[in-house]
Amino acid sequence: MNTPLPCKMSLHSDGHVHTKYCHHASGEMESYVLSAIAAGLKEIVFLEHMEAGVHYFETTWLTEDDFDIYFTEGKQLQGKYRDKIRISLGVEVGYSPTHKKELLERLEKRKWDRIGVSYHFMPLPEKKHHLNLVSRKEKNIFAIEAMGCEQILNNYFSTLTEAVEVLPGTVLCHLDAALRFQPGIEIDKHYLGQIRKLLQAVKRKDMALEINTSGFPIRNVPFPAPFIIREALELKIPLLPGSDAHKPEDVGRNFDLLQNYLKNIDV
Numbered sequence: 001m002n003t004p005l006p007c008k009m010s011l012h013s014d015g016h017v018h019t020k021y022c023h024h025a026s027g028e029m030e031s032y033v034l035s036a037i038a039a040g041l042k043e044i045v046f047l048e049h050m051e052a053g054v055h056y057f058e059t060t061w062l063t064e065d066d067f068d069i070y071f072t073e074g075k076q077l078q079g080k081y082r083d084k085i086r087i088s089l090g091v092e093v094g095y096s097p098t099h100k101k102e103l104l105e106r107l108e109k110r111k112w113d114r115i116g117v118s119y120h121f122m123p124l125p126e127k128k129h130h131l132n133l134v135s136r137k138e139k140n141i142f143a144i145e146a147m148g149c150e151q152i153l154n155n156y157f158s159t160l161t162e163a164v165e166v167l168p169g170t171v172l173c174h175l176d177a178a179l180r181f182q183p184g185i186e187i188d189k190h191y192l193g194q195i196r197k198l199l200q201a202v203k204r205k206d207m208a209l210e211i212n213t214s215g216f217p218i219r220n221v222p223f224p225a226p227f228i229i230r231e232a233l234e235l236k237i238p239l240l241p242g243s244d245a246h247k248p249e250d251v252g253r254n255f256d257l258l259q260n261y262l263k264n265i266d267v
């Protein structure tokens with residue numbers, strides 16, 4: 001049996017919230033702020049989608065013009081709610097090995113309160129479009145099946161490790177959420193070697209690991225799985241909670257479950 005490790009994490013901040021500006025979330029930024037205040041949070045961190053060079057049938061990220069509006073509105077809200085809650089303006093940057101220069105330049109241009117690193121879109125060999133690894137849409141599920149889940153996950157972990165090394169990230173988002181809607185697929189200890197390499201890169205970069213509560217409705221536990229949390233704690237990597245809210249009422253969702261979960265898991 002594993003010796004218990006201390007698993008402390010402040011649950012007063014929701015570190016991963018989207019806005020309508022990413023084109024697949026709904027609700028005004030102010031509604032998210034009000035929802036966070038109602039939930040008794042001391043901080044809300046907007047972490048909006050940045051992608052580069054992705055060919056996909058819909059746009060699920062912000063353009064630079066969208067980011068301009070996001071910052072203008074975010075700063076107004078920081079002033080308006082100064083006495084009630086801390087509002088942080090960050091980015092969830094989806095890595096692209098072919099577009100690192102563009103991503104680095106765009107990140108450099110602004111002052112982010114937090115830079116989350118993730119990898120959502122994988123280029124398909126010999127095709128012009130990308131595969132969305134975190135989608136529940138049937139066409140992605142079938143395409144993933146056709147390519148082979150193991151091959152995709154190997155690519156996912158090695159590319160994410162490269163992302164951590166290349167980007168100026170401060171937190172690694174939903175580590176094992178890739179293929180989360182693929183029937184019968186679970187990221188288990190088969191991938192431990194790659195996960196360890198990834199976490200060692202996170203440690204070298206002084207980054208945190210996100211505990212993402214959007215996992216609860218899908219699989220009853222957050223992302224990442226307990227064996228990964230344990231590896232992170234062994235390396236003394238700080239943990240940060242996030243809801244990945246795409247609608248205002250989801251801010252701080254399942255933080256109550258997370259509190260219990262952290263008390264009871266044998267990490």
Ligand SMILES: [Zn+2]
Nearest residue numbers: 018022024049
């Ligand atoms: Zn999203």
Ligand SMILES: [Zn+2]
Nearest residue numbers: 016018092244
């Ligand atoms: Zn997100």
